[in-house]
Amino acid sequence: MAGLLTVALVALGLPGRAGAVTRKHSGTILAVNRAAGTIVLGEVGPWRASAAPAEITRRTILVTAATAFTRVERAPGPEITRGIGEFVEVPLSAWAVKEGDFATVQVEREGRRLTALKITVVAPTGP
Numbered sequence: 001m002a003g004l005l006t007v008a009l010v011a012l013g014l015p016g017r018a019g020a021v022t023r024k025h026s027g028t029i030l031a032v033n034r035a036a037g038t039i040v041l042g043e044v045g046p047w048r049a050s051a052a053p054a055e056i057t058r059r060t061i062l063v064t065a066a067t068a069f070t071r072v073e074r075a076p077g078p079e080i081t082r083g084i085g086e087f088v089e090v091p092l093s094a095w096a097v098k099e100g101d102f103a104t105v106q107v108e109r110e111g112r113r114l115t116a117l118k119i120t121v122v123a124p125t126g127p
Contacts, residue, residue, distance in 0.1 A: 027044060069097065103120060106118040
């Protein structure tokens, strides 16, 4: 039976890891621990319309050799087909993230473990 399920998953092109879910989390990078292979992302939420400040949810995310690093920035000039000022994604060196960066992290969640598939940092604007 397990062999039939494996063949069906491969034939359908579905991942073989049942229970893994992909999602995105955005927030400020609170900590970078290259030795441990993790980042901590501070995600705002849940937000409530009250005078109290929004809660910050701390998410510890595993970074692997397969994690892609990118940066989103404004297009510098007319050579970009969409026009000046559009957002473009450019490659970023591995681990070229730091505390205080705003990022969106595409993660694979399996149980309580979050593994980064892609970390996209937003380039600061202005002077």
